[in-house]
Amino acid sequence: xxxxxxxxxxxxxxxxxxxxxxxxxxxxxxxxxxxxxxxxxxxxxxxxxxxxxxxxxxxxxxxxxxxxxxxxxxxxxxxxxxxxxxxxxxxxxxxxxxxxxxxxxxxxxxxxxxxxxxxxxxxxxxxxxxxxxxxxxxxxxxxxxxxxxxxxxxxxxxxxxxxxxxxxxxxxxxxxxxxxxxxxxxxxxxxxxxxxxxxxxxxxxxxxxxxxxxxxxxxxxxxxxxxxxxxxxxxxxxxxxxxxxxxxxxxxxxxxxxxxxxxxxxxxxxxxxxxxxxxxxxxxxxxxxxxxxxxxxxxxxxxxxxxxxxxxxxxxxxxxxxxxxxxxxxxx
Amino acid sequence: xxxxxxxxxxxxxxxxxxxxxxxxxxxxxxxxxxxxxxxxxxxxxxxxxxxxxxxxxxxxxxxxxxxxxxxxxxxxxxxxxxxxxxxxxxxxxxxxxxxxxxxxxxxxxxxxxxxxxxxxxxxxxxxxxxxxxxxxxxxxxxxxxxxxxxxxxxxxxxxxxxxxxxxxxxxxxxxxxxxxxxxxxxxxxxxxxxxxxxxxxxxxxxxxxxxxxxxxxxxxxxxxxxxxxxxxxxxxxxxxxxxxxxxxxxxxxxxxxxxxxxxxxxxxxxxxxxxxxxxxxxxxxxxxxxxxxxxxxxxxxxxxxxxxxxxxxxxxxxxxxxxxxxxxxxxxxxxxxxxxxxxxxxxxxxxxxxxxxxxxxxxxxxxxxxxxxxxxxxxxxxxxxxxxxxxxxxxxxxxxxxxxxxxxxxxxxxxxxxxxxxxxxxxxxxxxxxxxxxxxxxxxxxxxxxxxxxxxx
Numbered sequence: 001x002x003x004x005x006x007x008x009x010x011x012x013x014x015x016x017x018x019x020x021x022x023x024x025x026x027x028x029x030x031x032x033x034x035x036x037x038x039x040x041x042x043x044x045x046x047x048x049x050x051x052x053x054x055x056x057x058x059x060x061x062x063x064x065x066x067x068x069x070x071x072x073x074x075x076x077x078x079x080x081x082x083x084x085x086x087x088x089x090x091x092x093x094x095x096x097x098x099x100x101x102x103x104x105x106x107x108x109x110x111x112x113x114x115x116x117x118x119x120x121x122x123x124x125x126x127x128x129x130x131x132x133x134x135x136x137x138x139x140x141x142x143x144x145x146x147x148x149x150x151x152x153x154x155x156x157x158x159x160x161x162x163x164x165x166x167x168x169x170x171x172x173x174x175x176x177x178x179x180x181x182x183x184x185x186x187x188x189x190x191x192x193x194x195x196x197x198x199x200x201x202x203x204x205x206x207x208x209x210x211x212x213x214x215x216x217x218x219x220x221x222x223x224x225x226x227x228x229x230x231x232x233x234x235x236x237x238x239x240x241x242x243x244x245x246x247x248x249x250x251x252x253x254x255x256x257x258x259x260x261x262x263x264x265x266x267x268x269x270x271x272x273x274x275x276x277x278x279x280x281x282x283x284x285x286x287x288x289x290x291x292x293x294x295x296x297x298x299x300x301x302x303x304x305x306x307x308x309x310x311x312x313x314x315x316x317x318x319x320x321x322x323x324x325x326x327x328x329x330x331x332x
Numbered sequence: 333x334x335x336x337x338x339x340x341x342x343x344x345x346x347x348x349x350x351x352x353x354x355x356x357x358x359x360x361x362x363x364x365x366x367x368x369x370x371x372x373x374x375x376x377x378x379x380x381x382x383x384x385x386x387x388x389x390x391x392x393x394x395x396x397x398x399x400x401x402x403x404x405x406x407x408x409x410x411x412x413x414x415x416x417x418x419x420x421x422x423x424x425x426x427x428x429x430x431x432x433x434x435x436x437x438x439x440x441x442x443x444x445x446x447x448x449x450x451x452x453x454x455x456x457x458x459x460x461x462x463x464x465x466x467x468x469x470x471x472x473x474x475x476x477x478x479x480x481x482x483x484x485x486x487x488x489x490x491x492x493x494x495x496x497x498x499x500x501x502x503x504x505x506x507x508x509x510x511x512x513x514x515x516x517x518x519x520x521x522x523x524x525x526x527x528x529x530x531x532x533x534x535x536x537x538x539x540x541x542x543x544x545x546x547x548x549x550x551x552x553x554x555x556x557x558x559x560x561x562x563x564x565x566x567x568x569x570x571x572x573x574x575x576x577x578x579x580x581x582x583x584x585x586x587x588x589x590x591x592x593x594x595x596x597x598x599x600x601x602x603x604x605x606x607x608x609x610x611x612x613x614x615x616x617x618x619x620x621x622x623x624x625x626x627x628x629x630x631x632x633x634x635x636x637x638x639x640x641x642x643x644x645x646x647x648x649x650x651x652x653x654x655x656x657x658x659x660x661x662x663x664x665x666x667x668x669x670x671x672x673x674x675x676x677x678x679x680x681x682x683x684x685x686x687x688x689x690x691x692x693x694x695x696x697x698x699x700x701x702x703x704x705x706x707x708x709x710x711x712x713x714x715x716x717x718x719x720x721x722x723x724x725x726x727x728x729x730x731x732x733x734x735x736x737x738x739x740x741x742x743x744x745x746x747x748x749x750x751x752x753x754x755x756x757x758x759x760x761x762x763x764x765x766x767x768x769x770x771x772x773x774x775x776x777x778x779x780x781x782x783x784x785x786x787x788x789x
Contacts, residue, residue: 168363171772173764175730179749180757184376260626264731267628270749279628286632290640301629309624 028317031310038126038307045127048120061124061276065115073110073118073295074103110295112281113288118296121276122303128277129307132192132262133255139197140254141247144204149243151205152212153235162209166202174199178261182270192271196258204250211243245322252315256308263304278304349780357769364765365555372754373547374406382752383564390415391459400561401550403538408546410539411468416457417519417536422446431534441530448521448529450480454487455519457536461486466539467509469519472532474502480525484509486516495522498529560759565751570759573744581740584656585729588663593718596668600675601702604683615672622669630666631735634658648737659732671717678713682706712779719775722768 022028052059071077091099109119151162169177177199182191215221216239224234259278265271266279278300285296372379380396381388388396394415397403405412413419420431422444432438434456438448461467469484481495484507496505509519523529554561560570603612638658639647645658682688683706691701733742741760748756 164359164363167360168367171360171364171765171768172367172761173768176745176757176761176764179745180371180761183749183752183757184371256624263626263628268746268749282626282628282632289632289636297629297632301626301633304626304629305624308626309620312620312624 022317022321025317027313031313031317034306034310035314038310039130041123041126042130045123045125049124049127061117061120063116065111067115068107068111069113069115070291070293071107071111071115073299074106074108076110076295077103109299112284112296113291113293116276118281118299121281122278122299124276125278125281125300125303126307128189128272128275129259129262129304131189132196133258135189135193136196136200136258137251137254139193140201141204141251143197144201144250145208145240145247147201148205148208149212149235149239152209153216153231153239155213159209162205166205169199170202172199175261175264178265179268179270182265187270188273189271192262192265195265196261200254200257203254204246207246207250208243211246212239215239215242249315249319249322252311252318256311259304259307346777346780350777353773353776357773360769361766364762365552368758368761369548369551372758373402373551376754378402379564379754382754389459394459401547404540404550405543405546407548408543410543411537412540414461414467414536414538416459416461417455417534418458419535420446421533423532446531446534448523448531450523450525450528453521453523455521457517457519459517461509461516462538465510468537468539469507469509470533470535470537471505471507472502472534473498473505474500474530474532475525475527476500476530477526480523480527480529482507482529483522485520486510487518487520495524498525502532555762560762561755563748563753563756565748565753565756570755573756574741574759574763577739577741577744579740580650580738581729581733581742584659584663584732584738584740587656587660588667591660592664592667592671595664596671596675597707597714599672600679601707603672603676604679604706605698605702607680607683616676619669619672619676622665623673624669625666627666627731630662631731634662635735650736650738655736655738659736659738663729663732674717675710675714678710679706682710685709715775715778719771722771 048059048061107117107119109117109122112118112121147162147165151159178195181195181198185191185194221234221238224238229238262271262277263279263282266277267283268279269283271277272280281296281300285293285300289297378393378397379400379402380393384392384396394403397415403412403414418431422440432440432446432455435453437451437453438446438455441447467486473482475498478500480498482498482505483495486509496507498505558571560574562568563570563573566573599615603615606612635647635658638661639645646652646655649655687705687709688701691705729738729740729742730746731742732738733740734746737743741763744756745760747753748760
């Protein structure tokens, strides 16, 4: 598998090494494809959202269409019957085929109880999930990384303070803590970002602190110190590249967790307001399930499932490539 | 005899270790209390407004704050804001003329300052000043013509204090007020001099009897007395609510926890034993798939398909053990994937060790090796992960309980979140944190008991 020197298993040699180390079986490839699709959907959703905002119009995913409520996905709509109607025999085959194809392209994922396009809403959900994953990582990763590095490198009272801080945060039940922060900050995405971001840095901080403690004693750090390099330079130029693989692994683990938490918060009505996030859709779908509207729940489930599964598989591959110790453990 | 002596030393070491660990818990406990304080007192909105609504009278809000200690300085201080009169600053938004509403004769000038022409004006208060309490009115004033004076007394209060000279440049003046025995619902402002008095900022403050009589002190005192307060929504005592909730919660989470533990360890042992067989590979794939299905989906789909469509389980309620079956099943299935993967990794690591080969080589059967050797050696990571799972367990029941109508702590928390019931949330958070710390302590004790080297560190 990977052949990194145990002293510096990290990304010191840069990206290509990670790329080579990554075991590219079909699972890794498939999950990368899914994540690329996810990112593209998020980007597309962002464009649609921005355009609608710039034009000051109701975005297409929020438009109500009371004539087209509860439309099943087009594959389940018998498009040829619908297009042809009773005089189907009279119309030429080509026209019927054309009408049928048009019907297939209309609301391919069906509509919800207000006639809104489920497919477009799924894309908006991807946008919000992506935002939540990125924003929470932007809060939690620098926080955990910096505190972990400082604690591990300097030790002493800095270490005591950081350990106290993360023990305190870790002691508070996670989901409840996130809920409380979101509640206090106020309903909306900011609350979600802060709630998830401010509670999930602990794991990374612990990992980085432990690894920095080890790296601090390595000869390359001693050499750097003997050369008279400053603390900041040693920390960020020498130690950081050697612990950075932990950051990548953590992101691959935290991203899907953040998406799931956002789903949960929005489902409860604390998260996203007035936008179709996957959690909001799930909450809506749950109520409409009893009226036979199975497709919204199904598609949201598939979307969340695909993204989380892809992250899980990719995370495994990343761990194998970056962390030789973990790789020997989990050779699936 | 030697055994006895060794035991005593052992106990002695354990006692020392326990003592040190409990001491280490105290800062964390303090940190948790501090975080809840910062969350709900500093960052959060006014609990009085949350509980009584935006349309409540200032007097009612003040009364609410007084009983719960919210009308004190945050950390420490002599002076605290009062709801009797809103703090006002011309430089911070000129539109806020509301503070001067009802003050006849006063008006705002172009710069936003309040102008008081010479004469006697009455500034109405939103709620009466408290009798026998000292207040002060902190003003930033000037009298452009110079030589004017200003005197302020509470309506119907003590006789007018001496008038204070107001200089021509902006000056900060603290005007002491003491409410008399009567209820003062206005401040009488007497202005003399050539031109109108200009006020740029004004704040009415109440004097505390003691500078340390703060919200933090009040809160710490409450926590020390284990007084969790009263629910803002239902007026029930939070301690009682927690006590009632813990039983149903445990009924739900204990079977999930222990059932899941046994199931995933058994499957993990099988996987590790039959490593790389079709069974192992299939189980690993299923575990990843199970892990990736959203928790909410398990609940929604399970409730709909198994309870509603198939009718195998009751949909909702808490009147017989049958009601617990479906939530427990969902909890088991949703947690299985991650646990199984983790335990399989642990078991694999153990099963590759030399002692396993030795044991097999000397002719021990598979069950003996698995259960007597591998399982025992894998116990430490298992204990760790078990404790790490405890807070997840606690929050995991949030959803199951509210979906299936189980009156436990999880459902309680969800209701509290929905009604912004800060007191209940805080109670649940504090209890959860303490439970987590105790569980952590227990694991460390297990470690120390299992591995004597830890005690000596």
